[in-house]
Amino acid sequence: MSGEHMQIGEVAARTELSLRTIRHYEETGLVVPSARSRGGFRLYTEADVARLMVIRRMKPLDFTLDEMRALLEATDRLDSGENLPPDDREDLLDRVRDFERAAQQRVEELRTRLSRAEEFAATLAQRLTGSSRP
Known part of the structure; x- marks a missing residue:
């Protein structure tokens, strides 16, 4: 091999x-x-x-298998070296741009969720350290 x-x-x-x-x-x-x-x-x-x-x-951004397939198909065509008509190339680039925007939005949503989760964990830790119970 x-x-x-x-x-x-x-x-x-x-x-x-x-x-x-x-x-x-x-x-x-x-x-x-x-x-x-x-x-x-x-x-x-x-x-x-x-x-x-x-x-x-x-x-982790919760893209579906169909969405993954659509992005991969678009990037495969763009990377193929095929001489694409300008309109086809622009359409493929628009699809990739749509995925980029969706990814950025989902990253922001994850950051918000993570921040809330960290606040929750800190609240629990504070409750445990501030507790006077034995």
Whole structure:
């Protein structure tokens, strides 16, 4: 096996995704191994790892599998080297911009939730340290 291909275990370690999760993303068509070994093992490239990292980063922001697929399809076309008509290229860029705006909004919502959770935890800690009960 050449150095450009990795087995699923190495990909799991690099992406911090479980083998089961990677297989699930394969079953749903989000990522497909670039090759198979003679023994039938999945083989991945750096591009496959990058794709999994996009998926991993979208997951905590609650993007659906369909949304992940839509973004990946848009970026795949933009990155394909295909000579796209200007209108098609602009449409794809607009889709990516929409995802960027949605991601920023979801990050802000998570920051708000985290702040509230930290306030709650601090309130509980204060209650415990300020308590005079034995």
